[in-house]
Amino acid sequence: MSVKINTLEIENVKRIKAVSLTPSENGLTILGGDNGQGKTSVLDAICWAVGGNKYKPTNAARDGAYTDPHIKITLSNGLIVERSGKNAALKVIDPQGNKSGQALLDSFISELALNLPKFLNASDKEKADTLLQIIGVGDQLVKMEQEENRLYEQRHAIGQIADQKKKFAAEMPSWQGVPEQPVTASELILQQQEILRKNAENQRLRLQLAACEDAVVKAQAALQEAKHALAKAEYDAAQARKSAKDLQDESTAEIEKSISEIDAVNAKVRDNLAKAAAEQEADGLSRRYEELTTEIECIRTARRELLHGANLPLPGLSVADGKLLYHERAWDCMSGAEQLMVATAIVRCLKPDCGFVLLDKLEQMDVRTLADFGRWLESEGLQAIATRVSTGDECSVIIEDGYISGAKPEEPMQTAPSEPPRYVPGWKQK
Numbered sequence: 001m002s003v004k005i006n007t008l009e010i011e012n013v014k015r016i017k018a019v020s021l022t023p024s025e026n027g028l029t030i031l032g033g034d035n036g037q038g039k040t041s042v043l044d045a046i047c048w049a050v051g052g053n054k055y056k057p058t059n060a061a062r063d064g065a066y067t068d069p070h071i072k073i074t075l076s077n078g079l080i081v082e083r084s085g086k087n088a089a090l091k092v093i094d095p096q097g098n099k100s101g102q103a104l105l106d107s108f109i110s111e112l113a114l115n116l117p118k119f120l121n122a123s124d125k126e127k128a129d130t131l132l133q134i135i136g137v138g139d140q141l142v143k144m145e146q147e148e149n150r151l152y153e154q155r156h157a158i159g160q161i162a163d164q165k166k167k168f169a170a171e172m173p174s175w176q177g178v179p180e181q182p183v184t185a186s187e188l189i190l191q192q193q194e195i196l197r198k199n200a201e202n203q204r205l206r207l208q209l210a211a212c213e214d215a216v217v218k219a220q221a222a223l224q225e226a227k228h229a230l231a232k233a234e235y236d237a238a239q240a241r242k243s244a245k246d247l248q249d250e251s252t253a254e255i256e257k258s259i260s261e262i263d264a265v266n267a268k269v270r271d272n273l274a275k276a277a278a279e280q281e282a283d284g285l286s287r288r289y290e291e292l293t294t295e296i297e298c299i300r301t302a303r304r305e306l307l308h309g310a311n312l313p314l315p316g317l318s319v320a321d322g323k324l325l326y327h328e329r330a331w332d333c334m335s336g337a338e339q340l341m342v343a344t345a346i347v348r349c350l351k352p353d354c355g356f357v358l359l360d361k362l363e364q365m366d367v368r369t370l371a372d373f374g375r376w377l378e379s380e381g382l383q384a385i386a387t388r389v390s391t392g393d394e395c396s397v398i399i400e401d402g403y404i405s406g407a408k409p410e411e412p413m414q415t416a417p418s419e420p421p422r423y424v425p426g427w428k429q430k
Contacts, residue, residue: 001076002348002355003108004383005046009072012065013048014041014057017402023356023385024396025076028374030362031387032395038402039387043358045071046385047114049081052090052102055114060088062402076355081105108353116357119343124331127324127346134349135311141319148299155292162285169278175268182266185259192255205244212237314345337369341376348382359386367394 010019015038023029031039047055049071060069070084078095092100112119119127132141215233258265312318316327326334326342334342344357362370371394377384391398398405 004076004355006074010045011070012062013045013069016041027378029385029396032390033399037399039399050105051114110351110354112347113354113357124323128319151296159289165282172275173271178268182269188259195250202247209240212240313349336365337373356383362386363389
């Protein structure tokens, strides 16, 4: 069971004259009253009593008091904590009557429970680090965030280059009807030479035909003299006609034109190749961008699973980019009640044995928000003692002129320097 404050008695501390109080075991106990009546002095006295002399007020004794400050706090674990006398020395007594000191109190009382504003006013990183310290995944989360940031920067750079490459490729010229690869003049010259060779062969066949036909004429003229020669000549001519029947000369004009235009064609081919290369590089960068996006999402998923699997002090808490989040909202986007809930839950986890927190200046919260916060404290079994500039019904007690309203002595105490009066603990709120 966590330790809470059962009762407290305070006399002559700062503005407090005499206050005896039994705070609610669970939930919110609000000390109300106007400014300068002693509300905060109650919290300061509690801090001094259980937190040590580092919390001792600069002017601890009430002005005009005849007696020294006196504080007595009974804790739920049976310890009685007292500070009294000229030096306000600490005395801690357990249920068996054994005496102890500040070390015993420090073992279960959280410093932030006494000074919650230290957490509330901490930086985003300090709040996040405190939570990670509690759940024990700080080192893992830092590595994940570093890896995510590295991949994000890499992806961002690749995305910029990919966009530039795509724009560059889109603006490059593209040509139709040209070869896929650059051509050389030697290839065109070889093609020209092959055509010329075929044409020369055709010419040879034509000359052969002409010679044969001339022989036929001569043979006909000398038909009587050379029937045999005529027959042979006719046969040769027939063969020649057959060979030359489907011959057709090819033009070298296109080749000659290609040779003359080879530089222009190759320039277009190079444009097309450069455009294709740029598009291919842009596509590769785009694919890498998507791969990095997937890797980043994997890291973010792992981080969420790491936090979800941790024993968080409050459902909905998480850490992202070094900041504490509650239901995905940053600290400055949380309501006042949410900030108090988050801070109280985290502070409680730092020292689970400490079941109370002290809160000053809750007047910035409306009554409904106070009620919500109080119900949450009750559900968590936590005790909070707070101050508020108000005399409304939301206040548990009203501090007035150093007393609890209604508990002030009806007649002034008559004192003499030789026999200073002591506060009577029986004075309690009505």
